[in-house]
Amino acid sequence: MAMVNPTLEAALPLGDRADVKGLLYGAATTARKIQQDSAFAAAVARECNLLVAENDLKWRALRPTPEQFDFTRGDALAAFAQAHNLQFRGHTCVWHNALPDWFEQVVTHQNAEQFLTDHIRTVVGHYAGKMHSWDVVNEAIDPVGEGIDGLRDTPWHRFLGADYIDIAFHTAAAADPNALLVLNDYDLDYAIPRDAAKREAILRLLQELVARGVPVHALGMQAHLRASEPNFDPMILRDFLRQVADLGLKILITELDVVDQDLPRALHTRDLAVANVYQTYLDTVLQQPAVIAVLTWGLSDRYTWLAGFRPRSDGAAPRPLPLDALLYRKPAWSAIASAFDQAPSRPHL
Numbered sequence: 001m002a003m004v005n006p007t008l009e010a011a012l013p014l015g016d017r018a019d020v021k022g023l024l025y026g027a028a029t030t031a032r033k034i035q036q037d038s039a040f041a042a043a044v045a046r047e048c049n050l051l052v053a054e055n056d057l058k059w060r061a062l063r064p065t066p067e068q069f070d071f072t073r074g075d076a077l078a079a080f081a082q083a084h085n086l087q088f089r090g091h092t093c094v095w096h097n098a099l100p101d102w103f104e105q106v107v108t109h110q111n112a113e114q115f116l117t118d119h120i121r122t123v124v125g126h127y128a129g130k131m132h133s134w135d136v137v138n139e140a141i142d143p144v145g146e147g148i149d150g151l152r153d154t155p156w157h158r159f160l161g162a163d164y165i166d167i168a169f170h171t172a173a174a175a176d177p178n179a180l181l182v183l184n185d186y187d188l189d190y191a192i193p194r195d196a197a198k199r200e201a202i203l204r205l206l207q208e209l210v211a212r213g214v215p216v217h218a219l220g221m222q223a224h225l226r227a228s229e230p231n232f233d234p235m236i237l238r239d240f241l242r243q244v245a246d247l248g249l250k251i252l253i254t255e256l257d258v259v260d261q262d263l264p265r266a267l268h269t270r271d272l273a274v275a276n277v278y279q280t281y282l283d284t285v286l287q288q289p290a291v292i293a294v295l296t297w298g299l300s301d302r303y304t305w306l307a308g309f310r311p312r313s314d315g316a317a318p319r320p321l322p323l324d325a326l327l328y329r330k331p332a333w334s335a336i337a338s339a340f341d342q343a344p345s346r347p348h349l
């Protein structure tokens, strides 16, 4: 068990450090965790200046039946954000995962556009004026898959073709003219062929959307990083971010965490390796002035999707986030703090 360091615990929170530089720091979580775990909720309120809906604004959470919308959990998160002066961020209007069980039986070629636009109008409209940003379309790119146009083979694509992306952004913009509308995706970070293909495909898509006047305002980089991935090249990433910024788009790091699956078990070495990945990545991306937000996918190792999705073979609990499972600040926290402290200032929006 690591010793608690009182100086570290008393240091200025991440959100305050980000704010000094005109940046946002936030974390994703659920209404359930906020409601059931008051110590965790207090840590979120302390460290963040933005709250991301991890699951509560996905179709499966919002759409118990084809006719109904259930905003209970989304509204609870929105209320928590408002009570603690956090901005709020929606995730996600269009995704091939987390669709309700009824979806397959009910949605068809004939009614898909109606379902898509009704959903976005209702949900984005419900939170209009309260949302910092929305992930309008999540994980649409699949350059090596079946799709002929670099897009992922999803129900939306099968029903509506590539147009579903334009439709989604136009509908979201009409429903909330003030939210920043984001195209969010993963595997954009490393100097490996898979990520290079993804970067190329997403740049092409963004160029086309911008050229057609589709209201996309930002790229979301999920940034689920891997501590055991040696192929990180700051120049390549910087170049990519510059090309996105040159299109007039903002960039958000939306789902940052560091997979520690293949690292040695010993806590101290593991934590330092994870922290090192945060440091190197954030030092690189924060050089780009278009990067306006750093959002981690969770705040504390107490709750991380990686426990289920990237378990360690030795059964040890993963430690991918800034706070440990007891909510104490880890080396990853210090790495993020120092990356904010060293980041160039942006104009406050």
Ligand code: XIL
Pocket (backbone or CB within 6 Å): 054, 055, 138, 222, 255, 305
């Ligand atoms: C994950 C959540 O963290 C889990 O709780 C849920 O069971 C599955 O979805 N990319 C995304 C997120 O865009 O929505 C995913 O979130 C993680 C990967």
